[in-house]
Amino acid sequence: MFDPVGSLLYSITMTTVTVPKATYQTLVRKAKAYEKIAAQVSTYAIAMPVEQVVEEFRQTKKYSEPFLADLKDGLKDLRKSKAWKSK
Secondary structure (H helix, E strand, O other): OOOOOOOOEEOOOOOOEEOOHHHHHHHHHHHHHHHHHHHHHHHHHHOOOHHHHHHHHHHOOOOOHHHHHHHHHHHHHHHHOHHHHOO
16 A cells, blocks of 8 residues: 655755656645635535534544544534634
8 A cells, every 4th residue: 555654855954945857746646635625614514513523523433533533622612713703
């Protein structure tokens, strides 16, 4: 199995990272997918109570308990933020 993190070649400077083109393309594709999912989840999650959102994720049995705990914390932080209060 290909390990994109293990195959990264770091340059001497702290501002430059050199990666194979295929790895870069994979990272870009995943980042775009994450952004799309995050936008949909945040819109969906804002309209529902935090506990209900987490419970619906839990019922799919696709997510680990640590992930669900992070999701819960993130949603609570989002709702405490100034951006949330202005909506």
